[in-house]
Amino acid sequence: MVSETIALRGHIIDSLILPKVLDQIVTGEAVFNIVEFKIGQKRVDQSSAKIEITAQSREQLDELIGRLREHGAEISREA
Amino acid sequence: MRELLLCPPDHYGIEYEINPWMSRARGAEAGIAQQQWKNLYETLSKLDTKIHLVPPQPKLPDMVFTANAGLAIGKRFIPSNFRHQERAGEAPFFVDWMEKFGYETTWLPKNLYFEGEGDALFAGDALFCGYKFRSDIQSHRAVADLLGCLVISVELVDPRFYHIDTCFCPLPDGSGFWFPAAFDEYGQRTIRDHVSELIDVPEEEAIHFSCNAVVLDRQIVLPEGAPKLVATLQERGYQCQQLPMSEFLKAGGACKCLTMFLPQRDGCA
Numbered sequence: 001m002v003s004e005t006i007a008l009r010g011h012i013i014d015s016l017i018l019p020k021v022l023d024q025i026v027t028g029e030a031v032f033n034i035v036e037f038k039i040g041q042k043r044v045d046q047s048s049a050k051i052e053i054t055a056q057s058r059e060q061l062d063e064l065i066g067r068l069r070e071h072g073a074e075i076s077r078e079a
Numbered sequence: 080m081r082e083l084l085l086c087p088p089d090h091y092g093i094e095y096e097i098n099p100w101m102s103r104a105r106g107a108e109a110g111i112a113q114q115q116w117k118n119l120y121e122t123l124s125k126l127d128t129k130i131h132l133v134p135p136q137p138k139l140p141d142m143v144f145t146a147n148a149g150l151a152i153g154k155r156f157i158p159s160n161f162r163h164q165e166r167a168g169e170a171p172f173f174v175d176w177m178e179k180f181g182y183e184t185t186w187l188p189k190n191l192y193f194e195g196e197g198d199a200l201f202a203g204d205a206l207f208c209g210y211k212f213r214s215d216i217q218s219h220r221a222v223a224d225l226l227g228c229l230v231i232s233v234e235l236v237d238p239r240f241y242h243i244d245t246c247f248c249p250l251p252d253g254s255g256f257w258f259p260a261a262f263d264e265y266g267q268r269t270i271r272d273h274v275s276e277l278i279d280v281p282e283e284e285a286i287h288f289s290c291n292a293v294v295l296d297r298q299i300v301l302p303e304g305a306p307k308l309v310a311t312l313q314e315r316g317y318q319c320q321q322l323p324m325s326e327f328l329k330a331g332g333a334c335k336c337l338t339m340f341l342p343q344r345d346g347c348a
Contacts, residue, residue, distance in 0.1 A: 010220040014205070014273075015232040016265040017216070043204075044229050044347070046220070071234070072216040 002058050005035065006068060007076040009048040013039065018049060021068055028064040030055040050076050081295055082129045082341040084176075088116045088143045089135045093330055097163045099239050100331035112326035116143070119300070119337060122320050126295045131341065133176045139169050143327075144336040146244060148173035149195040151342035152226055156182035159195040162213050180341070185225055193218035196339050197242035202249030202274050204347070205229045209243030211236070228347030231273060233266030239286070244335045248290045249274065250317075256308060258285035280308050288324065288333035302333040 012018040025032045036050040051073075055061035065073065093106050124130055135142055148169070149158040156177040161167045174184050187193050198214040199222065200207050206228055210216040216232050223230040233243065237260060240246035246261035247270065256278035259267050271277065280289050287304030299317050301309075302324040309319045324333040 010216070010223060010232065011230050014229060014269070016269050017232060020234075020263075020265045044223075044227055046223060070211065070216070072220065072232070 001054055001056065002061050003052055003054040004061055004065060005050055005052045005076040006065060006073040007048065007050050008071075008073055010046050010072060011040075012047050012049065012072075017071055018047075021051070021071055021073060024068060024071075025051070025053055025064065028055070028060070028067070030061065030064055080127050080129055082131065083123060083293075084131050084133060084145045084148065084339040084341050085116075085120060085123075085337060086133045086135050086143045086145050088112050090137050090140055091116075091135075091143045091327075091330075092140045094138075094140050095165045097165055098241050098331040100329060102329070105329060107326040107329045115323055115326055116337065118322055119324075119334060122300055122322060123293065123295075123338070126298050126300070128295065131180070133173065136169075136172055139166075139172070141166050141330065141332075142169045142172065144197070144330075144332045145173075145339040146336045147195045147197040147242070148339050149177070150193075150199050150222070151177070151182060151196075151340065152344050153342055153346050154182055155225075156184050157193070157195070157222065157225065158184060158186060160187055160189060160191060160193050160218070162192040162194065187218055187221045187225075191215050191218040191221055193222070194242060196343055197244050197336060199343075200243055200247065200249055201344050202255055203253055205231045205273055206347075207231045207233060207243060207247065207249070207270070207273075209233055209235045209247075212238060212241035226347050231269055233269055234263040235261055235266075236263045237261045239331075241331065242336070244291055245288055245331070246285065246290050248292045248294065248335070250294060251296060254278070254315075256280055256290060256312070258282065258290055261285070278308065278311050280305065284308050288328055288336075291333040291335040293334050293338050300334050302328070 240261035289305035292301035
């Protein structure tokens, strides 16, 4: 099993980017653990999340993260 | 009175292929394109607008599509970072013109693709931004940082509708019209959540770029070929001006692509 933590930031709740990313993790046969989640207080405030993803293999994980990058996910340097 | 930026089609033509509509073999008829653009110019001129013209440049045929120049909010201008090298040469000419016109330019990081008003339309207080084919979602975050407004990112999934202004048109009363299948299921849900009384445009009308419309209060200037949409808009009290746009459709553009608002909004509040 291999793991990597990704970061998402932006209006990820209003845009449904967070549920989209979580759905793609699950359909990609990986599992997630939300390690940090900050919700913007005001309508214009952005939110952020750090999500640990665990997959069966490095290849599977890299392929999944490659797809998540299209939706704004970045590798989190802080584990 | 709204101010608009247009670019005469003196150098317009199909000189490369960067979307599914473009075919160098088919080409565009220059004389007809000139007439269609002039018709758009004259139609918009009669609708309480002030039109400015940016000088067209040789070897930049798509400069005619000024909606992709960038995004003007208040007196700030965010230039496009074009995804395709074929269009990248347009940016300095648009920036030069906008700065001479009094705008303050703020560039996004060069590694973030962003194609201006073509992928960024206000509906209510939210700026709806399309991503995937041309603009990166990361550019939306940068725009939100700069403008301090709610930016709703929606994924585009049909390459024929590669900018959000080809498949979504917000209206000033809070409603709008769109071609839903151009968006992924999350994008569809997001737009439905935020925009009331959406009019679904059928595919046979959407392919005429019916959503690529210029909205000026109760007046809507759109390409011909959408009788159902026009009837619905008229029932809701809008007046529609339908224009032939065949030669610009060959490049994947129509009325809205040929027009940029100066500014689109005074601010985000």
